Amino acid sequence: MGAAALYQLAKRGKRVLGIDRFAPPHGFGSSHGQSRITRLAIGEGAHFTPLALRSHDIWRELERETGRALMTRTGGLVIGGHKDAAPLHVANFLEQTIKAAKRYDIRHEILDARDIRRRFTAFNPRDDEIGYYEYEASFLRPETCVEVQLDLARMHGVEIRESTRVLDIDGTDVKTDGGTFHAERVVVSAGPWISDLLGVACEDVFRVYRQVMFWFEVDGPAAPFQPGNFPIFIWQIPNATHGIYGFPAIDGEHAIKIAGEQYVVTTSADDVNRHVSEEEIAHMHERHVAPFLKNVSLRCVRAVPCLYTVTQDAGFVVDTMPGNEQVLIVSACSGHGFKHSAALGEAVAELIVDGRSRLDLSAFRLDRFTATGISPPRL
Numbered sequence: 001m002g003a004a005a006l007y008q009l010a011k012r013g014k015r016v017l018g019i020d021r022f023a024p025p026h027g028f029g030s031s032h033g034q035s036r037i038t039r040l041a042i043g044e045g046a047h048f049t050p051l052a053l054r055s056h057d058i059w060r061e062l063e064r065e066t067g068r069a070l071m072t073r074t075g076g077l078v079i080g081g082h083k084d085a086a087p088l089h090v091a092n093f094l095e096q097t098i099k100a101a102k103r104y105d106i107r108h109e110i111l112d113a114r115d116i117r118r119r120f121t122a123f124n125p126r127d128d129e130i131g132y133y134e135y136e137a138s139f140l141r142p143e144t145c146v147e148v149q150l151d152l153a154r155m156h157g158v159e160i161r162e163s164t165r166v167l168d169i170d171g172t173d174v175k176t177d178g179g180t181f182h183a184e185r186v187v188v189s190a191g192p193w194i195s196d197l198l199g200v201a202c203e204d205v206f207r208v209y210r211q212v213m214f215w216f217e218v219d220g221p222a223a224p225f226q227p228g229n230f231p232i233f234i235w236q237i238p239n240a241t242h243g244i245y246g247f248p249a250i251d252g253e254h255a256i257k258i259a260g261e262q263y264v265v266t267t268s269a270d271d272v273n274r275h276v277s278e279e280e281i282a283h284m285h286e287r288h289v290a291p292f293l294k295n296v297s298l299r300c301v302r303a304v305p306c307l308y309t310v311t312q313d314a315g316f317v318v319d320t321m322p323g324n325e326q327v328l329i330v331s332a333c334s335g336h337g338f339k340h341s342a343a344l345g346e347a348v349a350e351l352i353v354d355g356r357s358r359l360d361l362s363a364f365r366l367d368r369f370t371a372t373g374i375s376p377p378r379l
Helices: 002-011 046-066 093-104 113-119 142-155 191-199 276-290 340-354 367-372
Strands: 015-019 036-038 071-073 078-080 108-112 130-134 138-140 159-160 166-171 171-176 179-182 186-188 205-219 232-235 244-246 254-259 296-310 318-321 324-330
Touching: 002 015, 002 142, 002 340, 036 046, 036 340, 046 071, 046 093, 046 142, 046 340, 078 093, 093 108, 108 113, 113 130, 142 159, 142 340, 166 191, 166 244, 186 244, 191 296, 205 276, 254 276, 254 296, 276 296, 318 340, 324 340
Parallel strands: 015 159, 078 232, 186 324
Antiparallel strands: 036 138, 071 138, 078 130, 108 130, 166 171, 171 179, 205 254, 205 296, 232 244, 244 254, 318 324
16 A cells, blocks of 8 residues: 555655565565455455455556566455354355346356356365356465555655664654654554554554464366366355465466455564475365365465454554644555555545545555444454
8 A cells, every 4th residue: 555655646746755664575564475366346345346446447458668568367266155164254145246246247157066167177065056157257466566656656756765764753743763754744653653653542452463464385286276177266265264365376386365354463574484384285285175176286485474463343544643634554465455546545645636536445444443442353
């Protein structure tokens, strides 16, 4: 979201300074790992779908402008329907996905378990599970997406201070370990560091959870797992505390990326355990891979942690900072934000330049938490 906002503001002729603690794209937050799912019918709520639709337009515009491959269409499969299906972000995820697809006329099919097994031979759903198949679902290359937008921002004259740590935001004075900068407006898009920067103003809004992405080798031919035969997928697997999601084998690898989600143990960006143990790998394969995907071996070629910065309702925050209207908070992804980031960057630029966005951002206000008394997530 930060890279997208930087690019979109620069494109509008604004003098912009970007500050990052690391050298993006990097692997310390939530925008890494070779691939990210993008889908149009959003089970977290139909109000997200306009963001996804606009983001797809922007990704294609960026591809045409730069010649870089950012988004690869694979089709997408959401599997659920079992009476004991694992929760995913919000209640009734599969049902809300189908509802959003119908509302926005997104091309899709509803498949029964036999259909799924016949069309996608690596999948092994139970007889009482169903699938929502979306034709336009794709995967994004997050590192390349960030890199392209930062490169274009630089071409528009933006200065980016890398390896620079923000220590404090006082009004619109941004104090860093490399000096203090003054601006008319400040956009804070700091992912898992958001609470550290905003302090008590938002300490009860965001929680950080460590997730792990696994790449498991496939047994036998790779063809059944390659794009065209193997879609991106989200699976509310039965009798589990969480679902799984995954991707086809890409870039010549003989492995597929699979990940789950946990919302029990919190962490912080600085204290997170970045080592993935053999026990974690074995548990993931035994409980969440082997029963559901055929011919995926226990051999894990790599495993990488990722941080989810999550609000109490699994939504985003795009709002001014309490007590400081000149600071705009643009966080958190809540585990499903990368697909929307291009449109959110554009919306941020419109808010700052025009005073309003063409997209409805009212669902992302901070006051929804105090107004509704939403409790911490039990996902």
